[in-house]
Amino acid sequence: MNAGRKHDLRHVARARRREIAARMDAGARDAAARAVAEAVLRFVPDPGRVAVYESLPDEPPTGCLVAALLAAGHEVIVPVVLDDFSLEWRYAVPGAGADESTVRRPGRGGRTFRPDEREGWLGVDALAGCDLVVTPGLSVDAHGTRLGQGGGCYDRALRHREPGTPVVTLLHEGEQSTEDLPADPHDVPVDGYVTTTGRVVRLR
Template sequence: MTTATKRDLRHAARARRRELARTMDDAARDAAAAAITEAVLRFVPEPCRVAVYESLPDEPPTGRLVETLVAAGHEVVVPVVLDDFSLEWRYAVPGTSGDRATVRRPSRGGHGGHGGHGPDAADGQGWLGTDTLATCDLIVTPGLSVDAHGTRLGQGGGCYDRALLHRDPATPVVTLLHEGEQSTTDLPADAHDVPVDGYVTTTGRVVRLR
């Protein structure tokens, strides 16, 4: 039997997500948002810095999670993908929806390092630097699937695998999935892939792997 490649798996996962996004109504999205928020809050009992992301329409919704974390006194940072596929970080703005304008940004003369000298650092946008995950107490990542070993299937740019190299090894990393997206077989893994510590599904299920 031929082993599926990452490209094959991504193609199938994206097709499932497109169909799910097409059929999911507002009530189901609200329920998923509430379940994710309640589950992730179990990881953050005290005020801390949390890295999340602004979800796209077919991803598990993170808007309510961001709003709840900020309201609870946590510091929340979200990524912006630069044109070299590194991740620059900024403070989350509750109520912002993820779209191409908010999650992608050209590098404009180099990207952030320590001290937040990233793109448009002087324009008041609050760029924090590409090494921001070193300062986070919890990291919530997107992903198309996760297997029992913590191997995460991402979108293919390697953004998070590079960004996660900055994190403190003791900082937990969890991925958000739609219920049913977890893999029952081993996903293909490359040497640069960084495993995650668990995942949270849109039904509120928390699975700790590492």
């Protein structure tokens, strides 16, 4: 039953996200990027390792966040989706966005990489050394239940983090859920979310 409800909720959430992104001009997107960066930086006052993701065009922008974290002395890692929906991790490159190697496509994994393409990557368990994990998501409810894209990549990856490491999801303002989202036993709740207005909501 949850699978069908999640499918319907994702359909609605993706349409809403497309509408929000379509209304944002370059100035609004730059303001959102700065607001997200300033808000997330408050979670990690001392230099450490932070896991982020390279945003797709309709997602809350993360390029400014990655640059700000690096400038503040943090080590930043970003995921690559493998064909089995596992997340490998590599060091962030300033200014990079998501491409065909990192994209999280609904219902599909990533691609298969040759061993030489994975040179210098950090493994699937790299979250174990993180001080903060920033995840994508379509919505989050008041209990920290996150509605992802459906591949389960992050629910599996988050099990590698150390207990107590905070996890926050980035949302456009208005994407947070006022109703409880369906949760399965394998779903990992998040500790809060940050919106594109810079609003920080701590849940757990």
